[in-house]
Amino acid sequence: MDHTEHIDKQSSAPLPGTLAERAAAEAAAFTTAVAATRVLRSPESVEALRLSYLGRKGKITALLEDLRNCSKEERPAAGKAVNVLKQTIEREIELLKTEAGAWQVAAKLAATPLDIHLPVDAWVPQGSLHPVTLIRREILGEFRRLGFTVYDGPEIDYDFYNFSSLNMPSDHPARDMQDTFYIKEQDHLLLRTQTSNIQIHCLLNEKPPLRIVAPGRVFRVDSDPTHTPMFHQVEAFVVDRGITFAHMKGTIDAFMKAVFGANMKTRLRPSYFPFVEPGAELDLQCVHCSGKGCRLCKQTGWLEVGGCGMIHPNVFESVEYDSEAYTGFAFGFGIDRMAMLKYKLDDLRTLFEGSYSFLGHFPIFT
Numbered sequence: 103m104d105h106t107e108h109i110d111k112q113s114s115a116p117l118p119g120t121l122a123e124r125a126a127a128e129a130a131a132f133t134t135a136v137a138a139t140r141v142l143r144s145p146e147s148v149e150a151l152r153l154s155y156l157g158r159k160g161k162i163t164a165l166l167e168d169l170r171n172c173s174k175e176e177r178p179a180a181g182k183a184v185n186v187l188k189q190t191i192e193r194e195i196e197l198l199k200t201e202a203g204a205w206q207v208a209a210k211l212a213a214t215p216l217d218i219h220l221p222v223d224a225w226v227p228q229g230s231l232h233p234v235t236l237i238r239r240e241i242l243g244e245f246r247r248l249g250f251t252v253y254d255g256p257e258i259d260y261d262f263y264n265f266s267s268l269n270m271p272s273d274h275p276a277r278d279m280q281d282t283f284y285i286k287e288q289d290h291l292l293l294r295t296q297t298s299n300i301q302i303h304c305l306l307n308e309k310p311p312l313r314i315v316a317p318g319r320v321f322r323v324d325s326d327p328t329h330t331p332m333f334h335q336v337e338a339f340v341v342d343r344g345i346t347f348a349h350m351k352g353t354i355d356a357f358m359k360a361v362f363g364a365n366m367k368t369r370l371r372p373s374y375f376p377f378v379e380p381g382a383e384l385d386l387q388c389v390h391c392s393g394k395g396c397r398l399c400k401q402t403g404w405l406e407v408g409g410c411g412m413i414h415p416n417v418f419e420s421v422e423y424d425s426e427a428y429t430g431f432a433f434g435f436g437i438d439r440m441a442m443l444k445y446k447l448d449d450l451r452t453l454f455e456g457s458y459s460f461l462g463h464f465p466i467f468t
């Protein structure tokens with residue numbers, strides 16, 4: 103009985119100089135050493151701490167050795183105290199090792215200031231804008247200055263928008279000049295042959311007054327030095343009460359002068375397009391010889407760039423507009439042709455071949 107009582111007392115309050123008491127003292131000393139190591143923040147001090155407790159000549163190793171020599175009565179409590187201390191120290195050292203990794207990274211970052219700049223090589227090729235993109239941006243910019251709004255329409259469209267509502271019914275001979283690609287088993291669907299289809303979409307979706315410019319790709323069954331199966335057009339039109347042929351002439355002239363310079367002259371020649379009446383061919387003074395006559399303009403001094411006219415009453419009627427109340431003009435021209443004239447290119451196909459040695463001559467920005 104005496105014996106049991108003795109052990110109980112010992113485990114709750116170790117006697118001075120006993121192994122358990124020494125373990126408690128080491129536990130307190132270890133806590134202080136850990137705090138000091140955290141101040142030093144070096145992986146070396148963590149390793150030194152580990153060796154001084156857990157190494158071959160360390161304090162825990164010494165306590166474990168002393169355990170062998172202590173009395174039978176003392177041993178259970180002392181053994182427990184030393185083992186608990188050993189586990190606590192091992193856990194704490196592992197934690198410090200992890201922290202030491204972070205200390206190292208932080209020290210490195212503090213020593214080398216972070217340079218967030220990529221090395222600059224002024225000669226890295228920067229690419230350039232395609233000539234068609236350049237001229238399209240310029241064309242739309244000039245139209246915007248004249249108060250026009252840019253409008254878009256589908257490249258795959260119904261016969262109704264591309265032909266029949268533009269006064270080109272299915273038996274109309276003018277269709278022969280615009281043969282195109284049809285969608286298999288959907289014979290009313292086709293690749294549009296002209297951006298004029300946007301007139302119909304716009305008239306149906308919006309209300310006058312309308313001042314619209316509509317760029318886009320168009321398609322035809324054509325392929326030779328001056329024709330590609332795909333090319334680009336711009337359609338411009340104005341619809342309101344009281345619009346006249348004079349408005350059209352003035353708009354075309356102002357636009358061409360803005361793109362080609364104040365001395366540029368334009369000319370209209372009577373012509374036929376099914377969706378306008380009266381209709382005209384739109385000519386530009388030759389950009390090469392300024393009207394004197396050369397090979398480019400076949401000695402005429404003029405270059406044909408597009409068509410124009412007053413919107414035909416049948417077009418208005420096909421979209422249920424009152425053609426007595428509203429009038430309008432429309433004109434259309436090829437963007438690729440404009441690029442050729444502006445940048446003095448002699449083969450249309452160079453625009454679509456994707457050769458970098460050709461395209462690299464154009465600027466990056468407009």
Ligand code: DAH
Pocket residue numbers: 295296297298337338375378408409410411412432433434435
């Ligand atoms: N869409 C015609 C074509 O591709 C060009 C054209 C002619 C457009 C006369 C017009 C116009 O708006 O009035 O050949």
